[in-house]
Amino acid sequence: MTKTTSKRQKIEVFDVYEANRADKRASATSTRQVIKDLKAIQDQTTETTGDFPRPTWGRGGQRRPKSLHGTGILHTRGVPTTAHTGATAYPYVAGTSLGADGLYIGRDLNGGGAFCFDPWRLYERGVISGMSMILFGQIGTGKSSLAKSFAVRLVQAGRKLSVASDKKGEWTRVVRALGGSVIQVGPSMGTRLNPLDPGTRPSLNAQGEPLTDEGWALMVRTRRMAILVTLVRILTNRELSPAEHHVLSLAMDTGVQAAQAKSTVVVIPDVIDALEAAKDHPDQLVADASSVMAMTLHRMTTGDLAGMFDGETTAYFDADAPATSIDTSALQGASPEAVRVVNACSGAWTEAMVTTSDGGQRLVIYEEGWDNISSEADLQRMVESWKLARAYGIFNVLILHKVSDLQMAGDVGSRMAAMAKSLLADADVKVIYRQDRSTLKLTTDELDLSDRERSLLKHLGKGVGLWRLGGSSFEVKNDLTRVELALFNTDERLVTTTAERQARA
Numbered sequence: 434m435t436k437t438t439s440k441r442q443k444i445e446v447f448d449v450y451e452a453n454r455a456d457k458r459a460s461a462t463s464t465r466q467v468i469k470d471l472k473a474i475q476d477q478t479t480e481t482t483g484d485f486p487r488p489t490w491g492r493g494g495q496r497r498p499k500s501l502h503g504t505g506i507l508h509t510r511g512v513p514t515t516a517h518t519g520a521t522a523y524p525y526v527a528g529t530s531l532g533a534d535g536l537y538i539g540r541d542l543n544g545g546g547a548f549c550f551d552p553w554r555l556y557e558r559g560v561i562s563g564m565s566m567i568l569f570g571q572i573g574t575g576k577s578s579l580a581k582s583f584a585v586r587l588v589q590a591g592r593k594l595s596v597a598s599d600k601k602g603e604w605t606r607v608v609r610a611l612g613g614s615v616i617q618v619g620p621s622m623g624t625r626l627n628p629l630d631p632g633t634r635p636s637l638n639a640q641g642e643p644l645t646d647e648g649w650a651l652m653v654r655t656r657r658m659a660i661l662v663t664l665v666r667i668l669t670n671r672e673l674s675p676a677e678h679h680v681l682s683l684a685m686d687t688g689v690q691a692a693q694a695k696s697t698v699v700v701i702p703d704v705i706d707a708l709e710a711a712k713d714h715p716d717q718l719v720a721d722a723s724s725v726m727a728m729t730l731h732r733m734t735t736g737d738l739a740g741m742f743d744g745e746t747t748a749y750f751d752a753d754a755p756a757t758s759i760d761t762s763a764l765q766g767a768s769p770e771a772v773r774v775v776n777a778c779s780g781a782w783t784e785a786m787v788t789t790s791d792g793g794q795r796l797v798i799y800e801e802g803w804d805n806i807s808s809e810a811d812l813q814r815m816v817e818s819w820k821l822a823r824a825y826g827i828f829n830v831l832i833l834h835k836v837s838d839l840q841m842a843g844d845v846g847s848r849m850a851a852m853a854k855s856l857l858a859d860a861d862v863k864v865i866y867r868q869d870r871s872t873l874k875l876t877t878d879e880l881d882l883s884d885r886e887r888s889l890l891k892h893l894g895k896g897v898g899l900w901r902l903g904g905s906s907f908e909v910k911n912d913l914t915r916v917e918l919a920l921f922n923t924d925e926r927l928v929t930t931t932a933e934r935q936a937r938a
């Protein structure tokens with residue numbers, strides 16, 4: 434058989450390379466000769482059993498010079514070993530791959546080639562079941578660059594991007610480069626967002642059924658109450674009493690009616706007016722609670738928060754824009770309370786705008802999200818809205834420094850700690866960039882990392898992260914193009930040198 438095959442190969446070689454006539458004639462003669470030889474060999478070496486010739490050479494094939502067959506037959510035997518030793522003895526074992534179905538993120542450093550990621554496709558394939566991702570890493574390890582490269586590539590592939598709250602204003606350049614719109618909020622910025630805006634009305638509810646007028650009214654009311662309660666909780670730093678909850682709810686309904694009479698959208702001052710009016714309520718409990726709530730909400734219209742959330746929205750949210758962001762960098766140096774209020778309002782406003790399945794698939798980024806999760810009210814709002822992400826085609830990305838950021842949310846056993854845990858559990862994609870030695874133990878325990886993954890985290894280079902999703906983990910180097918690198922650069926010193934170089938040129 435071996436001989437047969439090699440003769441046939443010879444015929445093909447002649448066919449291809451011998452082009453001229455003489456050669457062709459010679460080739461035909463030699464082909465005839467080869468066929469003759471073949472027949473002779475076959476007659477000599479095979480016994481036909483039905484239609485199938487069977488080889489008569491022994492194991493190892495025909496023994497002839499250079500045939501690589503012969504007496505030196507290779508004998509293999511198994512070596513029993515542990516998985517640990519096996520991994521060391523056979524280091525060139527590549528892990529699984531997610532396939533090429535998605536956007537190129539970078540290289541899988543464990544031999545899997547290109548690492549591609551598309552959460553919507555992975556969800557369809559059943560690899561992940563939740564539509565959110567948490568990105569952990571020390572400062573300067575490349576977390577934001579990963580989120581930005583993913584976002585830029587996603588927008589180019591037809592998806593949309595919303596940055597819920599951009600504390601350093603580092604997404605502004607990226608969003609503008611994508612042709613998107615940036616809303617800048619801060620003291621004396623002249624832009625107002627009304628946290629009580631009804632938001633975008635989806636045509637379908639979370640169950641995928643047509644949204645009725647009553648359903649929509651209920652959705653808007655729930656959203657408005659959630660943000661009012663969030664604001665009061667941030668401003669008072671405590672839970673609301675039942676009486677306070679009651680008066681706030683009544684005041685909101687009264688405020689909505691008053692606004693409807695004026696044919697405007699309800700704003701926080703409408704709610705404050707209703708609370709002020711309720712100060713004279715015959716029930717002392719209601720009167721007292723109204724007084725406290727009115728005083729608390731006054732904070733939204735005075736001091737460092739004045740002019741930001743106390744009137745009708747002046748910014749325009751373009752649902753069709755490829756990218757939108759709320760730049761809150763003007764707030765750097767403001768009181769922590771003000772920062773929390775701004776995060777809550779901009780987060781809630783963005784969520785109200787994007788919670789619709791009609792706008793296509795959208796990526797929502799919570800950049801440097803520890804402020805969001807250190808406020809219980811904001812954390813709760815986030816947990817709830819994340820649960821709806823799947824129904825509305827949203828993929829959330831929360832960027833944090835370390836796992837203990839989530840623990841900062843509250844004491845062990847508290848409701849807040851439980852909510853932070855639920856946020857971590859809901860994030861089906863976890864990406865961990867380099868971690869400090871002091872945070873390694875907690876990271877390992879909380880994320881259930883293996884010994885190898887734990888030791889890897891200490892030494893990850895810039896732009897390299899450990900991706901954990903669908904029960905597998907990948908070590909991925911995020912590849913950035915030259916244009917992306919320049920666009921994402923957050924190193925101020927480098928920015929200046931580039932600018933200086935340009936000025937000199």
Ligand SMILES: Nc1ncnc2c1ncn2[C@@H]1O[C@H](COP(=O)(O)OP(=O)(O)O)[C@@H](O)[C@H]1O
Binds near residue numbers: 571923
């Ligand atoms: N994948 C990468 N390849 C090359 N350089 C990178 C990469 N990721 C980040 N950098 C560089 O590191 C700097 C800081 O990255 P950044 O994403 O802002 O870090 P973080 O958000 O974790 O603080 C960037 O300005 C960029 O120059």
Ligand SMILES: [Mg+2]
Binds near residue numbers: 576577578
């Ligand atoms: Mg960053």
